[in-house]
Amino acid sequence: MxxxxxxxxxxxxxxxxxxxxxxxxxxxxxxxxxxxxxxxxxxxxxxxxxxxxxxxxxxxxxxxxxxxxxxxxxxxxxxxxxxxxxxxxxxxxxxxxxxxxxxxxxxxxxxxxxxxxxxxxxxxxxxxxxxxxxxxxxxxxxPKRPEIAGVEAFAGPVIHTARWDHEQDLRGKRVAIIGTGASAVQVIPSIASEVEHLTVFQRTPIWCLPRPDAALPWPVRAALSRLPGAKLVTRIASQAFVEATFPLPAHFHGVLPAANGAERLGRAHLRRQVKDPELRRKLTPEYAVGCKRPSFSNTYLATFNRPNVTLETTPIEAVAETGIRCADGSEHDADVLILATGFKxxxxxxxxxxxxxxxxxxxxxxxxxxxxxxxxxxxxxxxxxxxxxxxxxxxxxxxxxxxxxxxxxxxxxxxxxxxxxxxxxxxxxxxxxxxxxxxxxxxxxxxxxxxxxxxxxxxxxxxxxxxxxxxxxxxxxxxxxxxxxxxxxxxxxxxxxxxxxxxxxxx
CATH class of the missing domain: 3.50.50.60 (FAD/NAD(P)-binding domain)
Known part of the structure; x- marks a missing residue:
């Protein structure tokens, strides 16, 4: 050497x-x-x-x-x-x-x-x-781009969620988004109120569970910082929640029936959030919780109640210059195409x-x-x-x-x-x-x-x-x-x- x-x-x-x-x-x-x-x-x-x-x-x-x-x-x-x-x-x-x-x-x-x-x-x-x-x-x-014919031919801006283009203003635009995974669950409710129309192309629905989220005002943050043991107790509770919502149902499915409880929670959340029975059917996964990582959101499912949001579940045939053509011959015009198609x-x-x-x-x-x-x-x-x-x-x-x-x-x-x-x-x-x-x-x-x-x-x-x-x-x-x-x-x-x-x- x-x-x-x-x-x-x-x-x-x-x-x-x-x-x-x-x-x-x-x-x-x-x-x-x-x-x-x-x-x-x-x-x-x-x-x-x-x-x-x-x-x-x-x-x-x-x-x-x-x-x-x-x-x-x-x-x-x-x-x-x-x-x-x-x-x-x-x-x-x-x-x-x-x-x-x-x-x-x-x-x-x-x-x-x-x-x-x-x-x-x-x-x-x-x-x-x-x-x-x-x-x-x-x-x-x-970033993983979808294997769909014509994506490169789309005339308008094409944005992948993992490389967001902040120069693009979506206000008043017709937007098409491909994918309903973790990033889409966050993007869709965030842009739905500002676009003219949002068409969501879903291949496989995602399990969406209620999100125990809340703002942490100054008194709460001060208590976490100053009270002895507060950080430890909070972290233990958080770790237990995380363990119960994926590792347990995913790796002990045949031993602990936790996945069944998560599915019941997901179905109940969907019933509360979505009014239309046909929409609920389209948004209901046919696979068990854990096959894919579930998402947590209190706004994603409810977004589909909006009159300017369309859920399209017909397979995409191709992307054209002005929009997306589905396998049944229907066409959806769009000014902007968002790829929420995840990662390699x-x-x-x-x-x-x-x-x-x-x-x-x-x-x-x-x-x-x-x-x-x-x-x-x-x-x-x-x-x-x-x-x-x-x-x-x-x-x-x-x-x-x-x-x-x-x-x-x-x-x-x-x-x-x-x-x-x-x-x-x-x-x-x-x-x-x-x-x-x-x-x-x-x-x-x-x-x-x-x-x-x-x-x-x-x-x-x-x-x-x-x-x-x-x-x-x-x-x-x-x-x-x-x-x-x-x-x-x-x-x-x-x-x-x-x-x-x-x-x-x-x-």
Whole structure:
């Protein structure tokens, strides 16, 4: 080994995953790191997504780091601008801004077997080298355009919710919106009152549950800030609510009948919100709660009562210059087309987000294509040493992303501290450990909602190209326990000449 890397650790992404990783690297005394961020600001999702009505879809008390809790959220469900501000706050409070290289897009990564380092290719043609790499890009980053003929031919403005064009004024316009997923649930009620007419094209209805939202006036915020234990009690209640509304019904469907209760709640909410029986029928999902992530809104369903809003469920045949033509021959004129069609998730080019070549220059996308999506504890893949994924396959259980980030970073930092102590230059999960974890996830399928018959009609992005759903089938507490106690001997710690470093117990 002769070449020294530019940095001990490179973190790819300056969203909350990258921010959380950087804070914990500092805490561990691992100071030689840099964050590479494609955009010109921090916050990831909350930097790129600025569409009308954007906000967090779980209570704000859960959507924050446990070690940096705010008590001044304006609402139980904070608007997007406050999440963006929270990201900026974390970056400045922990002194991370000087460690971030903005406008730096990683276009490829290759592991050097001989030197035990990663070579990261940058969009400007330069290269950054690192001993260890933390992938913190998330998966909800690349907008997905619909595969519908003629989208490019539309004569008016075409706006994807993930890249909102604030130069466009929708007032008095005829607007068509394709999609009724999470972003559409927030956009539709936010723009319906200002447009001349809004036509919503729905392929699959979404379960919409009542949102326990409320403004948090100053006396409430003051009490949360000053009363001993108030933050803790609020967070525990919030975490319990989040766990009950997705991880429990999704992963314990065959054990706990929580999903049935959620469906009853959703149907009752729909009856209260929508007057017309035919509209209610069209807005009622045929799949179980959990096949797709449910949404929470007190205004989305009621928007369809408005005389200037049309729900169209006939399949789209094509987009024309002046509007949208459906399969039954009907045409809907529009001045503006909004694509609320979500993100690339398991699409090629997104998992991973750029070509990654491990030992022997094996391509990670090809490896996953052959062996199915899998990663030990959702973090490490055999054959790809010193690469750690914050949101790898079977890492996320559907609760708060912040608990995911803290759990995964705890795991990663344990590995890095062990390597430092032992003088290791590469960390690689063993195939046996990876197989054991993957098989344990597959063994839990029987109790998950995803593999029940009704999910076949959900059109859910949860399903990958192999027909798997790479969610971690566990409660959040179980994931936290494993992150702090997994066996470090599930990894091989080696030096550049390939000699094994003797593992020390108790790290």
């Amino acid at each position: 002769s070449e020294q890397p530019d940095h001990e650790v490179v973190v790819i992404g300056a969203g909350f995953s990258g921010i959380g990783a950087a804070i914990k690297l500092d805490d561990a005394g691992i100071l030689d790191y840099v964050l590479l961020e494609e955009g010109d600001g921090v916050g990831g999702t909350w930097h790129w997504n600025t569409y009308p009505g954007i906000g967090v879809d779980i209570p704000s008390f859960s959507y924050q780091f446990s070690f940096e809790q705010r008590s001044d959220w304006s609402r139980v469900y904070a608007p997007g601008r406050e999440l963006k501000a929270y990201a900026e706050h974390c970056v400045d409070s922990y002194g991370l801004r000087s460690r971030i290289r903005f406008g730096t897009k990683v276009t490829g990564a290759s592991f050097d077997d001989g030197e035990h380092l990663w070579r990261l290719e940058i969009g400007d043609g330069s290269t950054v080298t690192a001993r260890f790499v933390i992938g913190a890009t998330g998966v909800l980053t690349q 998730v398991f699409d090629q080019g997104n998992m991973p987000p750029f070509p990654i070549r491990g030992r022997g220059q094996v391509d990670l996308e090809d490896w996953w294509m052959e062996h199915r999506f899998q990663a030990y504890e959702g973090i490490s893949v055999p054959g790809f040493p010193s690469l750690f994924l914050v949101l790898g396959p079977y890492g996320y259980n559907g609760a708060s992303y912040f608990t995911l980030i803290e759990n995964q970073v705890r795991h990663i930092v344990r590995c890095l501290k062990r390597a430092r102590r032992d003088g290791s230059t590469a960390i690689e999960v063993t195939p046996e450990a990876n197989r054991r974890y993957f098989e344990s996830m597959l063994a839990r399928r029987g109790r998950q909602v995803f593999f029940q018959d009704s999910c076949s009609v959900a059109n859910s992005y949860y399903f990958d190209r192999h027909g798997d759903v790479p969610f971690r089938s566990s409660l959040t507490l179980e994931a936290a326990w494993h992150s702090a106690r997994f066996d470090l001997d599930d990894y091989r710690f080696t030096v550049a000449d390939g000699a094994a470093v003797e593992a020390a117990a108790g790290a």
